[in-house]
Amino acid sequence: MKRTLLLLAFMAPTLFTSLPEAAAQSQSWQQIPIPQLPAFKPQQPKRIQLSNGMVIFLQEDHELPMIDGTARIRGGSVNEPPSKTGLVDIYGEVWRTGGTKTQTGDQLDDFLEVRAAKVETGGSSDSTTISFSCLKGDLDDVFKAFTDVLRNPEFNADKIDIAQKEEDDGISRRNDQVGEIAHRESVRLAYGPDNPYASVPEYSTVAAITRQDLIDWHAKYVHPNNIILGINGDFNSAAMEAKLRAAFDSWPKGPAAPKNDFKYSPARAGYYLVEKDDVNQSTIHMVGLGTTRDNPDYYAIGVFNEAFGGGFSSRLFNDIRTKRGLAYSVGGGIGTNFGHPGILQVSIGTKSQSTVEAIQAANEDIDQLATKPITDDEIQRAKDAILNAFIFRLDSPDKILSERMTYEYYGYPPDWLDKYQAEVKKVTAADVKRVAGKYLHKDQLAVLVVGNTKEFDKPLSSLGSVKKIDIAIPAPPAEKGDTGGKPAADSNPEGKALAAKVAAAMGGLPKLQSIKTMHVNIAESDNGAPPNPVDVSIEFPDRMHVEVETPQGALTIVATPDGAFMSMAGMGTRSMPPAQTKEMLSQLHHDLVYVAQHANDSSFTFTAAGKEKIDNVDADILDIGGAIPWLRWYIDPKTGHILREKYKATGQSGPFDGETNFADWRTNDGLTMPYKHENKQDGKETSNAEFKKIDVNPTLDPKLFEKPAEAAAEKQ
């Protein structure tokens, strides 16, 4: 989406204009011969239904040496739980980026791109899709990748993180473009705020989405009986059918996707206002509920829409744009969809100073439908336009295929489009008048205006009662202590097994749980500076004393449940605010030994979350949470050593994503630990720590954790 927005801005404006225009010389164009269009028989795809219910369409097209395929799967964002809105967006992305059981998404990218091939997945309101595109010589390789993604997705946790961040980015930007605001809010007005077609993700609903949700979604919907697969391109149908049967015949049927039945509650008629003070043009959408395409009125509606708001010939265009010069973009009609009602809409973009004038003009045009009904002439022109342009719906084999897949998906007859032409021809002036009167009522429209109210020609309230819509974006959920802002996932058996493996590799659970205190000597260097000696004394579970020798003298930091303080030689002692104390203790609870001690603790959660390559090792990912803030380990499957950890923390300049790489594992005193730590914040290297000595269960002086006496005279 974002790329398109930017490119649109880069593109020079498109002057949707008829200038320059030829002098209308007494309809001289009618003297130009228009020969009969040669007989045209659109090539229909071959339909196959497998015994497991999968429907396949094969459309041969030998013009270019390419093969493209798309599988459309029942179940879309309208079926996601409202508390997890955004699930299908994230599923649609991570299904592909998250890789499969045998190849990571990154490996797939490399494999496909070098062949200029694509395997892509996506999610929309009614369905999800997985598609491929390749040069025909690469079909075998690419089809293998396609079926692997279709059947064995891994939903790698790191890719879920990327997708969630992108989703959050979309939320943060959703009020930047007037068009996006107007579209979103007018859909809510037309369908009702609780209708699933109107739902939008929030930070909280995105944060609630877990890997398990994606796995569950896939298990619920991706079954052959929910799939329509269409393949188009340079292949032989018999050979392709054999290939597809070999791949999918043995795939067992699953439960059918649920049927959708939603409530539509259009907003009350009246005026709705979104104030935006950084624009000089008002975007006006006058909306109501439309209908579906299986409605017998559909054909008369098509003719009406063309005449009323369709194009250069339409009434709205000729009045509001051509005659009054009020808008660049203006149009409208009674909207229709295949599977759910469309939106009835008149939309106008006009300068702030003609906002009310433009609404009144549109109202007049609607009123005129009763006093000056659409004429036979207008109807003829509209029908000609629809029927003469009809061929563009069928002018390539892939368009025909995609139409057929749509009819199949929504249960329309396969010859629906053929019938369409005949039905349009039958439409009469009386039909058009009837549908206009039946669906379009000025006094039932919800009129949305997004604009700069202080520049309006007249207040919107001069037209009727106005309801302001607040589009402020709800803030992200508060950083929760117990999850570090990450959704708490439940433990899974693989996760518990990984935790046990790590504990075993560190010396075994009994040894770890026998550790009550530790003392560590570290040489730590920040950003390549000469190393400072650091002394860390820990009394599990919640006492820590750190002493750093700096060129300015010794710095001491102490954290206990009673509070935390910091003292610098000659500068006194300073208490840390409670938030910082908590932060320090939570860092202590990320200590490798502390976490490993709790490998069998049910108050901790251990969730395996796929695999990721770390320096050529296919590391197992383990998400840890529950009693402690979120922490992620990347574990070498061979050794059980932790190669990397990731966590969230707050430093002096705010929250950051922390990362530590571990190396140089050594055993001392029965405890195996990494002696090299490489720390990063937000992807940037910050410090290196070299462990010089690790003592297990030393006797620690209780005074280490007490505030020095002079603390009474605290300095700020």
Add this chain to the structure above:
Amino acid sequence: MPPTYAAYLAERDKTVGRDNAKLKELEKAWKDAIAEADKYVVGNAFGKIIEQNGGEDMNANTSYDETAYHFSLPQNRLELWAYLETERFLHPVLREFYKERNVVIEERRMRTDSNPIGRLIEQFVEAAFTAHPYHRPTVGWMADLNSFSATDAQKFFDKYYVPSNMVVAVAGDVKPAEALPILEKYFGRLPARPQPDEITTTEPPQNAERRVVLKDRAQPLYIEGYHRPDYHSKDDAVFDAITDLLSQGRTSRLYRSLVRDKKIASFSAGFSGMPGTKYPHLFAFYAFPLPGHSTKEVADAIHVEIDKLKKEDISDDELKMIKTRTKANLIRGLADNEGLATQLATYQTRYGDWRELFRSVDRIDQVSKADIRRIANEIFVDTNRTVGVIETSGSGAPGGAEPSSAGPSSGEQAFNGPADQGGAH
């Protein structure tokens, strides 16, 4: 402008002694005159004829380098198209010009004034070009739009819409042997005129970085552009290769660095053609920072990738990928008639030979690793750079008003924080 209207304006704008009764009278007079004139106008006749005949995608577009008029019709209406299209170049009537001008002003409000990205890009391009007309937006400045006259339009028409300056392309179910005589019959009617003069101004070399910071309600955006030669340059294909390497898909370097690994942007890419291609223009890089990340971070990450281009050869696999993809993209682009006609016309206009479309693959094939390093070192230098930034500010920005009150997870916070204030704004 009708004299009545001029009189009305003169009266309206009097600072001393304005006669309101006279003003009303004059207003009524010019409105009546317009109403009377309107009776003789047949609006949108051209568009109506095309629509009635099944015309699809009828539109015109104007860019920095050229204008184009296009639509699709059913196959049996080729002659109708040739007739209609030539009629509007033979006998143009710029009727209802000033109303249409208002419509174009609305277009400017929509795409530029009321759109934060439009606002930034206009300022960015203006800053990057000082002498060359590329610094003017195609749609025009508001003041120019308000003074541009029908006479100006007619002059432009007479100068540029001449056969020697025009390329026509038709793609679809046509046989050249049948179609060409029809085209010759109708387009041959256009009177021969000399080609218009080329622009002579040359953009002087840029020797200092320029920076445009738009403080806006909108979320942050970063863009930077470097002057590069026009499409005739022998290195044009090298820029295409760099675009592909940096921007195409999930293997692209900018995606892998900024989106996948550093997780600081939701999208990033680099491309040529800003704002046009006919004259020396910009190669631009841009990124949308994720919440909590600053434009400085994405700029730094882009510069790391640029440095890599300068210092290290790209890999054999990457070079192979670029070349394969170029071929596949060419093939994919041939599938659709409208796209094909556009490409043929574009290549004929640019190179005087439509076959160059197919030779573009050969040109990419000749690009070497050394070419990419050479161009990166030559072009992507800071003194040749113009930077454009949207900096989020204003009460409408969540978390922007009071940095201290927002929670630590508020993404916008970091953008307002020290990381970005240190930048050379």
